[in-house]
Amino acid sequence: MKLSIPFGIDLGTTHSAAAVYLPGASHPLSFSDEHNRHVMPSAIGLSPAGDLVAGWPAIEGQFGPVTPLTSFKRRMGQRALLRLHDREFTPTEASGHLLSALTGRFSEQLRDREEGAELRLNRALITIPAYFDLPQVEATREAGELAGLEVIGLLQEPTAAAMYYSWKHQLNDGNFLVYDLGGGTFDVSVIRCIAGEYQVLGIDGDNHLGGDDFDRRLADLLRARLNQAGYALGTTLESEDDHLRFELLARHARVLKERLTDQAVAHLQVSEIFSDRQGQRVDLDLEVSRNDFTTSISDLLQGTLAACQRALHQSQEQAAVGLADIDYVLMVGGSTYVPAVQEAIAAALCGPGISRATAPLSDEPEMCVALGAALHAATLGRVRIEGERADIALELEDLPAAPGDPLSGQMELSPEKDAHALELHAPGGEVLARAPLRRHAPGQWNFFLPGYPGGLSERPRAVAVDASGTPVASLTMWLPMRAAESLPAPAPTLSNPAVLSKAIFLEVVENGHPSRHMLVPRGAHLPTRATHRLLTADRSAAVVLRLFQERLPIHTLVLPLPEHTPVGTPLTLDLDVDEALRMSARGTIGPQDFWVRIDPPQAPAHLDWPTIEALLMRADQVGARLWGFEAERFADRVIPLVAGIEAAVHQDPVRLQALAHRLRGLLDDFAPRPTRVPGLTRVEATLNAIRRAVFRRGGTLQGLNQDDWRARLETLQAEVRRVWHEDDDRAWGQLADRIQAIYETVAQDDSRFLRTNPEAYARRVHEVLKLRAARLRQEIREFTRSPDPDERALQEPELLDIDAALAADIQAPLQSIGETANGAPMARHQEELEQLSLRLEQLDDRLQRVRTLGLLKRAEDA
Structure with a gap:
């Protein structure tokens, strides 16, 4: 009998893992090899005989002449070829080989697990980072299929971790912040659990940030030390040999990093690891302190905290769940073992006055995603019992925990009759229970048995009978008794386990020009259906449906129409997106119905350095043309990106690509045309800010009442749409400046108005100061440290001092004021709040000066 x-499966960047919830078990069983290692390195390589190997055999020879392929998850969905000696693989193919090896070894582990039954692992739930886009999701599914698996679902990794922590620790309902820092990807999710139902409220992350980047920073430190010792390694990656040397240093750095987890100072001694640029053999004989390592990764770590704040901002907007509402902070991923990570998370996200979480929870961080995936797989894909006949199978939703418990499932029958029943027979033939079978789909039958008698010493048989009682199919049941003290099989509701990380748009025409119409917003829970009503705009005898994920084209559908179809003919479009981000579109236009599966898009093309350099120059030009609050918003977002690009140029080409694509998206938002600054979305956002200020205040503002303002804003909105689609760039610039001037004036008037109401003014100042302080802390944590160790040594003490002063001099007093003014007048704190505002400005100025520490001044400026 086959089960x-x-x-x-947790398909990780550095390591992968697998787990299964066996029928009748009290706990998921995780993969384990002959050395009791529960994870497999995400690597493929060549054996000494030249055979393709995966996992530990691949990295055992990692310092040999053929470097194994690793971290290919970071390139999932990209149009890339990875070279392994004389062979080439796509990231999807490399992942498929890895999954095949992992599944095969796990199957070997389970071979003799159950007496009289052959356990088969051919249906898998695979986890993905929460921020994977469509090409990456589809590449993961294809990798599973290449491994010969039926992929029953794709589950976001933070949600899988939350499921496991909740199940393992019997956590009550609450709000979770899941901090998932793996080898090459970082995700953070804010998840709410109510009565066993999990809802994703906010997500953020970086699929090019993780422990691999920590290794590279440590490798850069090693390279600098070796250069100081007289070796010729340079500071750039100018040749293939430079890349290979740095990659080998990164592998040794990983060993050093693991030692620094338990040691304050670690020593690394390796002889003749490679030759330098002048042919001299290089020996590694160095000591590195944990403080040195922490300093080298501090900007990356602060970047993860900034992503946490962005995810919390989403959850605050969507469900009023902020950091103060977080009940549990869950640590996920092997990189959370790094002491600096644990300390930073505890300080930033846990403790009195910050959140309800007293400390981060860390329980099998490398395995919790796979274990959570096993729990969810047990609810998605039932145990399938297969008999001798291939056309008959019984699927069990859950095996009884005790006699009398319900048993439900599904049986596939070859006969196509409408009336069948399922019977449980004792070994002697006695009917123990009988339930009708109801057709679910062709060949698919649902049944429910209310219970079965206790005391069964032998396994009964399941027999399907037709309406007359004639048996039409039977097979042996497999009902192991679960111990009374065992935990029941998991049955989480898990509605909305996945969310859409990037919005889906349809290109439409407005005033004769192409524009984008949002079909499904970012953050929408999956599965979802979006229904939209559109109209034909011309007599071209065809409709073109061009879909985008943000700005990435994903599908174009051309529908022919009868000639002379009238302009304005309605079209109804339904876009369906399932949990695994598979999409389909259906609709009706006139008498014609259509349906199409939307194939996943290809990844964006590789950006060469001249293109990236042009983006940097364009960023300078856009910044120079903006002013006021809009200039501040642009600078807040573009400065960290530009600094990150400059730091990644010689250290991490893969991260360089990710940052460059983000910069291009930001520029498209602020200046979609070189001659149109700011862009349409930014001007409309300013109009919305004016609306909020005007209607929040009420009454008369600038001599206009509420009705006058409503008419004025409607006129401005219409003018924005009209001028944007005209070819007069000068007129657009004048209109944008006028709207921004209105906003600046309204904001100032709003502030003056509040001053006439001391209590409202004090409370407004208090809220603004809290937001400014949070933003300054985020800027400190996102600050991109110099890649040069000596310059970074100048920056780090100043940044730490500013951060400490912010916490002690600003945030602590603000919290105290908020607590004492709860229900009492806050106006009495007005003088103190104004002093805090001045102090905050001083700290902000200090942070800006950190970027210029040690720089020279021109003589004419002295």
Whole structure:
């Protein structure tokens, strides 16, 4: 008898893992090899005989002449070829080989697990980072199929971790912040659990940030030390040999990093690891302190905290769940073992006055995603019992925990009759229970048995009978008794386990020009259906449906129409997106119905350095043309990106690509045309800010009442749409400046108005100061340290001092004021609040000066 058991896979960047919830078990069983290692390195390589190997055999020879392929998850969905000696693989193919090896070894582990039954692992739930886009999601699914698996679902990694922590620790309902820092990807999710139902409220992350980047920073430190010792390694990656040397240094750095987890100072001694640029053999004999390592990764770590704040901002907007409402902070991923990570998370996200979480929870951080995936796989894909006949199978939703418990499932029958029943027979033939079978789909039958008698010493048989009682199919049941003290099989509701990380748009025409119409917003819970009504705009005898994920084209559908179809003919469009981000579109236009599966898009093309350099120059030009609050918003977002690009040029080409694409998206938002600054979305955002200020205040503002303002804003909105689609760039610039001037004036008037109401003014100042302080802390944490160790040594003490002063001099007093003014007048703190505002400005100025520490001044400026 064969038992097909659904199982979970955590396809990781550095390591991968698997787990399965066996029928009748009290806990998921995780993969383990002959050395009791529960994870497999995400690597493929060549054996000494030249055979393709995966996992530990691949990295055992990692310092040999053929470097194994690693971290290919970071390139999932990209149009890339990875070279392994004389062979080439796509990231999807490399992942497929890895999954095949992991599944095969896990199957070997389970071979003799159950007496009289052959356990088969051919149906898998695979986890993905929460921020994977469509090409990356589809590449993961294809990798599973290449490994010969039926992919029953894709689950976001933070949600899988939250499921496991909740199940393992019997956590009550609450709000979770899941901090998932793996080898090459970082995700953070804010998840709410109510009565066993999980809802994703906010997500953020970086699929090019993780422990691999920590290794590279440490490798850069090693390279600098070796250069100081007289070796010729340079500071750039100008040749293939430079790349290979740095990659080998990164592998040794990983060993050093693991030692620094338990040691304050670690020593690394390796002889003749490679030759330098002048042919001299290089020996590694160095000591590195944990403080040195922490300093080298501090900007990356602060970047993860900034992503946490962005995810919390989403959850605050969507469900009023902020950091103060977080009940549990969950640590996920092997890189959370790094002491600096644990300390930073505890300080920033846990403790009195910050959140309800007293400390981060860390329980099997490398395995919790796979274990959570196994729990969810047990609810998605039932245990399938297969008999001798291939056309008959029984699927069990859950095996009884005790006699009398319900048993439900599904049976596939070859006969196509409408009336069948399922019977449980004792070994002697006695009917123990009988339930009708109801057709679910062709060949698919649902049944529910209310219970079965206790005391069964032998396994009964399941027999399907037709309406007359004639048996039409039977097979042996497999009902192991679960111990009374065992935990029941998991049955989480898990509605909305996935959310859409990037909005879906349809290109439409407005006033004769192409524009984008949002079909599904970012953050929408999946599965979802979006229904939209559109109209034909011309007599071209065709409709073109061009879909985008943000600005990435994903599908174009051309529908022919009868000639002379009238302009304005309505079209109804339904866009369906499932949990695994598979999409389809259906609709009606006139008498014609259509349906199409939307194939996943290709990844964006590789950006060469001249293109990236042009983006940097364009960023300078856009920044010079903006002013006021809009200039501040642009600078807040573009400065960290530009600094990150400059730091990644010689250290991490893969991260360089990710940052460059983000910069291009930001520029498209602020200046979609070189001659149109700011862009349409930014001007409309300013109009919305004016609306909020005007209607929040009420009454008369600038001599206009509420009705006058409503008419004025409607006129401005219409003018914005009209001028944007005209070819007069000068007129657009004048209109944008006028709207921004209105906003600046309204904001100032709003402030003056509040001053006439001391209590409202004090409370407004208090809220603004809290937001400014939070933003300054985020800027400190996102600050991109110099890649040069000596310059970074100048910056780090100043940044730490500013951060400490912010916490002690600003945030602590603000919290105290908020607590004492709860229900009492806050106006009595007005003088103190104004002093805090001045102090905050001083700290902000200090942060800006950190960027210029040590720089020279021109003589004419002295």
